[in-house]
Amino acid sequence: MKLSHPQAVVGMVAVTLMWSIAGVVTRHLEQARSFEVTFWRSFFTVLSLLVILPVFQGRSVFGKLRRAGPALWLSGLCWSVMFTAFMVALTLTSVANVLVTMAVGPFLTAIVAWLAIGHRVPGRTWLAIVVAGAGIGSMYAAQLSGGRLAGTVVALCVPIAGAFNWTITQRAHREGHDIDLVPAVLVGAALCAMATLPLAMPFAASWHDIGLLAMLGLVQLAIPCALSVVCARVLKAPEIALLALLEVIFGILLAWVGADEAPTREVLAGGTLVIGALVLNELAGWRQRT
Template sequence: MPVHPGLSYRQQGLLLTGGGALVMSPDALLIKLIDLPDAQMLMWRGLISALGFLLLVVARHGRNTVAAYRRCGGTGIMVALLFSLTTCGFVLGNQYTRAGNVLIILASSSIIAAGLSWVILKERLPRRTWLAIGVCMAGITMIVADDAGTGSLVGNGFALLAATTLALNFTLCRRRPGVDMSPMLTFAGLIVGLGGALVASAGGELALPDGERLLMIVGLCLGIVPLGVTLLQRGPLYLPAAEVGLLLLLEVVVGTLWAWGILGERPTPIAFVGGALVLGTLVAKGLYERRLELRVRQAVSGGD
């Protein structure tokens, strides 16, 4: 189902992925503010987000909800398993190291996705995409330069797990063109939530968060996560996996701005330069490729 019949496939992909990245931008900040033990955080995030994903699927597909799940097939099962690992890596990474460390490592999913697409899908990426990825990674490195040497090895390892499984997830989705894998995110949430519940129960940590934390968890897991991740998961229907990973850098930049504004962190001049570099590269690349797209359309129309 197209986002808008008047938009090209590329425009729809940019709208979905860019929108999802922006919706997800406060995620790392809210995890820090909620500040629950590991197992509790995974339990509540998984179970509540599973409900949110299910509600979205029902709202979109209605009577065809069961068919939407069946269409995902075996690839959908792999997507659910991979995204459950992405969730665990992202949440636990934020528990053990600074949000900036997690975000920059997550941004490496674009590099990983490019390599996986080349190996698995035999996709050839234009030089401008590789160049944009390199420039954006340089900008992200500048943004979190102060954090890069202070994070824990465990937290960075979890963040790398999130980046790798996210890249593999998007690459797998490209193997089933035209099939929306976002319904399977419901099962990813259940896997994370039930796993967290088992660990919390074994450690005697089953407890309902206090009022303020509970409100933040519900807002994050019932609203932000289901909507943002569903948009991101649909991105590979329209864009190569590496392009999706590149647009995820928006979440890094805007997420850093959230942390600056809410937590009162003062950005350094080098961080400002890095953010401008990332956003400028994304805008320039988008405008350039939009121009190429218009040229192709004009050439096709002229040939007719």
């Protein structure tokens, strides 16, 4: 599948919109909680990708998966941590808290890549990291005083695991072993489902809940994952980074409108610092390169 640049932009916007529905959907669950929510979403993601992968990459993809090196399995482990922490965090704190915390991912990635593989971090990015850190710090301070810190701490595991995931894929690329994103996601979803199954039992989810979680597995994770890979073949990294920020905006708005979950002033203020730092850093880097 080959997209034009405008089609890739529209496709990436659609990807972020699909990513952003997790928060509002989980707010309409009846009985499923915590690890059961995580298990069912991962389970249906695995089923969906087992159908989608051959469509996008042919049946040979499963043979490639069997012959994959350790880097792909490490990447899959990172994905499993991201899947688990994201869904558990949504059951512990607000959608806005989770999404804004996840938005620091590019900065954590820059730090981990700098420490692990010597990836150069420009001065503008260090400045943006300080500004974004101030935004997250203000959110943490407000939640600490209110006794609601656990969910945001769990949410922080998502960008940390994402930073290690990116570093693993970059190291593999340097060694001539590129990691295919979608099979790595399949591995991650399978590991997540297996790890959370014992913690999810006994099952309490209603059929209504299972239907919503099946939709998340397909629409919120499997389809946008595959589509984002296609868009990434056309879009430049700064474009993807900026468009991906729409997930934060869409997610907060959907939770606000669809579940009456209004973000607090602390989240809005901290989120503004984080998003502003990301946007300015990416735009400055883009301008410097062009």
